[in-house]
Amino acid sequence: xxxxxxxxxxxxxxxxxxxxxxxxxxxxxxxxxxxxxxxxxxxxxxxxxxxxxxxxxxxxxxxxxxxxxxxxxxxxxxxxxxxxxxxxxxxxxxxxxxxxxxxxxxxxxxxxxxxxxxxxxxxxxxxxxxxxxxxxxxxxxxxxxxxxxxxxxxxxxxxxxxxxxxxxxxxxxxxxxxxxxxxxxxxxxxxxxxxxxxxxxxxxxxxxxxxxxxxxxxxxxxx
Amino acid sequence: xxxxxxxxxxxxxxxxxxxxxxxxxxxxxxxxxxxxxxxxxxxxxxxxxxxxxxxxxxxxxxxxxxxxxxxxxxxxxxxxxxxxxxxxxxxxxxxxxxxxxxxxxxxxxxxxxxxxxxxxxxxxxxxxxxxxxxxxxxxxxxxxxxxxxxxxxxxxxxxxxxxxxxxxxxxxxxxxxxxxxxxxxxxxxxxxxxxxxxxxxxxxxxxxxxxxxxxxxxxxxxxxxxxxxxxxxxxxxxxxxxxxxxxxxxxxxxxxxxxxxxxxxxxxxxxxxxxxxxxxxxxxx
Numbered sequence: 001x002x003x004x005x006x007x008x009x010x011x012x013x014x015x016x017x018x019x020x021x022x023x024x025x026x027x028x029x030x031x032x033x034x035x036x037x038x039x040x041x042x043x044x045x046x047x048x049x050x051x052x053x054x055x056x057x058x059x060x061x062x063x064x065x066x067x068x069x070x071x072x073x074x075x076x077x078x079x080x081x082x083x084x085x086x087x088x089x090x091x092x093x094x095x096x097x098x099x100x101x102x103x104x105x106x107x108x109x110x111x112x113x114x115x116x117x118x119x120x121x122x123x124x125x126x127x128x129x130x131x132x133x134x135x136x137x138x139x140x141x142x143x144x145x146x147x148x149x150x151x152x153x154x155x156x157x158x159x160x161x162x163x164x165x166x167x168x169x170x171x172x173x174x175x176x177x178x179x180x181x182x183x184x185x186x187x188x189x190x191x192x193x194x195x196x197x198x199x200x201x202x203x204x205x206x207x208x209x210x211x212x213x214x215x216x217x218x219x220x221x222x223x
Numbered sequence: 224x225x226x227x228x229x230x231x232x233x234x235x236x237x238x239x240x241x242x243x244x245x246x247x248x249x250x251x252x253x254x255x256x257x258x259x260x261x262x263x264x265x266x267x268x269x270x271x272x273x274x275x276x277x278x279x280x281x282x283x284x285x286x287x288x289x290x291x292x293x294x295x296x297x298x299x300x301x302x303x304x305x306x307x308x309x310x311x312x313x314x315x316x317x318x319x320x321x322x323x324x325x326x327x328x329x330x331x332x333x334x335x336x337x338x339x340x341x342x343x344x345x346x347x348x349x350x351x352x353x354x355x356x357x358x359x360x361x362x363x364x365x366x367x368x369x370x371x372x373x374x375x376x377x378x379x380x381x382x383x384x385x386x387x388x389x390x391x392x393x394x395x396x397x398x399x400x401x402x403x404x405x406x407x408x409x410x411x412x413x414x415x416x417x418x419x420x421x422x423x424x425x426x427x428x429x430x431x432x433x434x435x436x437x438x439x440x441x442x443x444x445x446x447x448x449x450x451x452x453x454x455x456x457x458x459x460x461x462x463x464x465x466x467x468x469x470x471x472x473x474x475x476x477x478x479x480x481x482x483x484x485x486x487x488x489x490x491x492x493x494x495x496x497x498x499x500x501x502x503x504x505x506x507x508x
Contacts, residue, residue, distance in 0.1 A: 077292070
């Protein structure tokens with residue numbers, strides 16, 4: 001880590017903070033899943049009903065757009081939701097800029113997205129966040145159950161992508177400054193995952209397992 | 224009927240949620256019952272139900288992303304012109320989320336509002352779970368709030384009346400065991416006039432099938448019993464009815480989350496089955 005030789009802000013966020021972010025994200029997530037599963041085992045009425053086959057069926061049906069009834073009833077929400085999540089997950093993993101950093105630090109690299117595709121995917125994430133924001137403000141059934149924290153996690157999801165896009169295209173602020181802000185937001189988002197509703201990314205598999213099994217026990221599907 | 228503003232000019236608007244506007248709906252089960260509540264009783268009841276956060280509660284509370292996609296599943300939401308306060312997630316927000324946020328320190332008026340929402344604006348049908356992208360068990364949360372209201376005896380009068388029938392007689396129509404046997408024997412007489420040797424066995428040990436009627440049948444639809452007897456005779460089924468409680472498999476107690484009576488009902492069914500050594504329980508309801 002260059003930070004200890006050359007203590008600049010860039011080296012701080014590029015070095016120690018990356019370790020911190022990933023340790024908190026991975027360690028925190030494992031801890032949260034483990035404590036949740038411990039609670040599940042304590043409730044003796046859950047495990048006997050869990051069926052792997054129904055769980056997989058449930059997860060599959062909800063992980064494919066337009067497969068379940070509610071996905072079909074809300075085509076716009078469905079399309080935006082799926083595009084948002086796919087681009088959110090795969091852009092950081094296959095971005096060339098990130099790949100270069102991995103190679104600098106650990107000597108490893110993998111396939112990268114063409115830059116223009118990465119740009120489009122980033123813009124998809126940005127516009128999806130705007131869509132979700134508008135939903136929260138203007139759709140009555142969403143507005144009624146929206147809290148400040150909902151806007152915050154939406155902002156937290158938006159900022160790494162917005163600042164990344166601006167940094168790459170060298171807009172608004174000097175490149176190095178924008179990159180530092182981008183890295184900080186990325187780390188903030190990772191750290192926030194085990195502590196906020198962003199953790200739904202893992203809960204999805206657990207709750208779907210439960211409800212898929214529950215409905216299978218009743219002899220039907222969970223749509 | 225949920226047509227707002229048709230006849231009454233006076234509306235009820237929730238103190239906590241301004242969008243929650245309803246017609247007044249006087250119900251002694253709610254209005255009279257809350258007079259007996261104290262803040263201590265309320266807090267104690269809430270803590271006994273959600274003081275210890277279990278996996279099921281945590282799963283719903285932590286995962287719900289407040290997306291509102293459950294709304295269009297709910298017939299209450301759809302039939303009330305998509306009023307957002309009828310959405311499943313909204314029902315949770317107005318009851319459980321508020322109870323958790325305030326640690327159970329709420330007043331009697333708030334409990335009455337909760338009772339109105341979870342007893343008369345949700346019928347625990349599970350459609351919301353079918354529309355939720357996570358498959359969250361929203362009805363479980365509604366059921367927990369019903370349990371809190373039950374512990375505080377704040378329940379719509381009609382519902383607690385029906386649950387009391389189960390509490391007192393283990394059936395929904397206030398029949399004593401004698402009344403039940405009388406009804407069965409009366410029906411046997413009625414149909415015996417047309418069919419020779421037709422019997423309705425009561426407490427026949429070793430029968431294949433133990434038949435249980437719809438809860439209301441012995442009182443308000445007894446002819447169903449004689450029709451079943453004819454079917455069983457023609458089909459050649461070796462059947463019986465139990466001669467003692469529990470002969471009614473319905474459970475209004477479940478709707479008000481009366482766990483003790485729920486248990487007594489189910490145990491009574493299985494006790495009869497074990498006592499009579501039958502192979503199959505045939506439930507109408």
